[in-house]
Amino acid sequence: MKNLTLLLISCFICFGTSLAQEKLGYQKPPNEILELVEAPLAPSVLIDSKGENVVLLYRDAYKSIDELSETELRLGGLRINPKTNIASRTNYYNNIKVKKASDSEATQITGLPAQARLSNFSRSPNEKMIACLNTTSTGAEVWVVDIEKAAAKRITSAQVNANIGDPINWFKDNKRMLVKMLPPNKKELINTAEAVPDGPTISVSTGEKAQNRTYQDLLKNPNDEFNFEQLALSTIKEVNLEGQVKDFLPTDMYRSISFSPDGEYVLISKLKKPFSYIVTYYRFPFEEIVYNTEGEKIAVVNDVPLNEVQPKGFMATRTGKRRMAWRSDMPASLYWVEALDGGDPENMVPYRDVVFQQDAPFNTEPKEIFRSINRMSGITWGNATTAIAYDYWWNDRNTKTYLFNPSDPTQKPIKIHDRNYQDRYSDPGDFVTTKNSLGTYTLDMNGNKVYLMGEGYSEEGQFPFVDEFDLATQQTERVYQSTYTDKLESLNSAIDMKSGKILVRIESQNEYPNYYFRNIYKDNALTPVTSFENPFESIADVHKEVITYQREDGLELQGTLYLPVDYDLTEKEKKPMILWAYPREFKDKNSASQNTSNPNEFIYPYYGSPIYWVTQGYVVLDDAAFPIVGEGDEEPNDSFRTQLVANAKAAIDAVYELGYI
Structure with a gap:
């Protein structure tokens, strides 16, 4: 009996071992889900400002196993592929077609690389060409697409x-561009998994309190610092359409490049040391310098120290110049914002921020042009x-909109909107x-x-609109409002407001989103x-509805309900x-209870979507409202768990009462 027992135990061990050593490949979902996952995506659509040329960008819905297996370094808030020197999470396109807006068929772009991995698209100023990167197995290269040809x-x-983005910037002449290139003296990266440290990692504390958030992918030691610097270093080259390359600026840690509207100056930002182990790279020291188009330095217009210590609060900011950019209505004028409250939201002041302007050649005193009551956005x-x-x-979710005269700061700004930015029903829209002439x-x-173009959420539903706003009287007149109750119309952009031509997108539950020109005056x-055709026909007839229900405290909630195929x-x-569901914080119950779910949105099983499971017999309640008020x-976190449970209970009870679960 003992021998039989030992034999059975031995067999069990061997059987268990064979199971443990069985080689399993990647598992696939049921065919109904796989069909949806592998459905070809409709292309992304780029339309020029005149509404003439359409560029269609095609990509796969998901990355391949090979792509997901590529090396990734996480340094200073960046996630980089150190072999190809581009962000490791970049979404790549693999094909491009073009068409006239009035044509029904698109033309295939010829000459594209085999196994293309295209990204970082940049239109030329005249919109006749698009530059982009193609990432190969060894690095990224610049390609140019001639739309007409x-x-x-x-x-x-x-x-x-x-690695830090912004790799391509066009000159005004449409014939040249500035490109960040790898420096010739770039050193080999340190293999931090094998490297033996030369000494301890030392951080110096000045005794100041640093109220910092929890950041991912921080630098941790000198080896990380070395690798970050090598990956950030680039030279800036001038490259023409024939591929001829000229030096523009020597090796440095360049962050951003921006031409003035007239094309005569270039604002370039570059990182400096010391780096930090407690904040990400965008709070490292940096300089902003203006150059001319020959690469000659004109002026250092900003010098920002390491920003590790800020006051407490979401509305805290650093002191000094921030948000520096070109005025888009002037040939070459820089503007920026500075805090008037020391960057501390606890300081009570009549104005939080001030805006300054400085004109080329940037050697005169800046002039103040505007002050804001809240933090400038x-x-x-x-x-x-x-x-x-x-x-x-942020503290009270208030936003204000002002009409002001940038040439006369003594003229009092007119406050045209003063509202809760979470109140979607009162959203006046965005200025068109x-x-x-500067491009x-x-x-x-x-x-x-x-x-103004607005999304048009209301108690009755969603009806996007176009309003005309009189600058002299501050009166608004509605000139167009969508009337669809069985479709969703989104107002994309204005092509020519004088003639009433706007670009819209129209969709329904089973009608794939497509673009149209609408003339609101004719x-x-x-x-x-x-x-575009619907690639998800197998779920086109799935029952979908937006349900509304109440939380136990009377707060009205909603979610999008899908029933099984x-x-x-x-x-x-x-x-x-x-x-x-995803919990969202609110400062008032009115905003928290507003319905911003549209039942006419196309049924789209996107990445990570639970909608796939309707093919497997599941009821799905998607994007259920989980407000934390x-x-x-009182702050939302004061009763976070209580409200979280109440939201979940209300959602489950609502579907149960409908008889589906």
């Missing part, structure tokens, strides 16, 4: 450095006497811009009239631009359910 060609070797430039400024304050985008002005006529609504068989002096 439908042809592509390579103009550099695979030596581009795209942006400016839409119009002309010498007209601009729109925006600010916001158009391409000006940059400014307010689309028709005399004293400008325009019977709202539609002209098709694209005609071929579900019989008359039988109402109970099924298992998958619920997807903290009104007045």
Whole structure:
């Protein structure tokens, strides 16, 4: 008996071992899911400012196992492929086609590289060409696509450095570009897994309190510092369309490159040491320098020290010049923002920020042009006497919009919007811009009239709109509003507001999104631009609806409900359910209860979507509202868990009461 027992134990061990050593490949989902995953994606659509030429960019829905297996270094907040010198999470396109907006068929671009991996697309100023990167097994190279000729060609070797982004910038003449290239003296990276440290890692504390968030991918030691520097170093080259290369600037840690609207100057930002082990690279020291188009230094316009220590709070910021950029309505004028409260939201001051301007050649005193009550968030430039400024304050979710005269700071700005930015029902929309004579985008002005495009959420549903805004009277008149109740119309951009031509996208639950030109002044006529077919026909007839329900405290919530494929609504068989939700913080119940789910959105099983599971007999409640509200002096985190549970209970109870689970 003992021998039999030992024999059985031995057999069990051998059997268990054979199972443990069995080689398993990657598993595939059921065919119904696999069919959706492998469905070809419709292309991304690029349309020029005149609405004439359409560029279609094609890509695979998911990366290959080979791509996911490529080396990744995480340094200073960057995730880099050190072999190809480009961000490791880059989404690549593998084909390009072009067409006239009025044509039904697209033309294949000839000359593209085999096994193309295209990214970092950059239009030429005249919009007749597009430069992009193609990433090979050894590095990234610049290619140029001639839209009229439908042809592509390579103009550099695979030596581009795209690790910190912004690798390609066009000159105004449409014939040359500035390209970040790998320096000839780049050193080999240290293998940190094998390297023996020369000494301890030392951090120096000055005794100041640093209220920093938790950042990923920080530098940890001198080896990381060395590798980060080598990956950040580049030389800037001038490259023409024939592939001829000239030196522009020597090796340095260049961050961003920006030409002035008139093309006569270049604003270049470059990182400096010391690096940090507690913040990411965008808070490392940096300089901003203006050069002319020959690469000669004109002026150092900003010098920012290491920014490790800031006051506490979401609205805290550093002191000194920040958000420096070119005025889009002027040939060569820089503007920037500075904090008036020391960057500390606890300091009570009448104005938080001030905006300064300095004109070329950047050797005169900057002039103040605007002050904001909250923290500045942006400016839409119009002309010498007209601009729109925006600010916001996270603590109370307030945002203000101002009309101001940048040429006369003594003229009091007019506050045209003052609202809760989480209140989607009161959103006035975004001001429409158009391409000006400098090739940059400014307010689309028709005399004293400008325009706003809005998403149009309301208690009755979503009805996007175009409003005309009178700068003199600050009165608004609605000139177009979508009337669809069985489709979703999205207002993409204005092509020509004077004639009423705008670019829209229209979709329904089973109608794939397509682009059209709509003329809002001529019977709202539609002209098709694209005609993409639905690649997900197997779930086209899935039942979808937006359900509304109440939390136990009376707060109204909503979610998008999908029933399984071929579900019989008359039988109402109970099924298992998958619920997807993401908690969002609000400062008032009114905003938290607003319905921004549209039942007419196309049923699209995107990456990570639970919608795939309707093919396997599951009910899906997608994007269920999970608001976490903290009104007045209360913060959302004060009752986070209680509200989280209440949201989940309300969602599950609502579907249960409908009889589906």
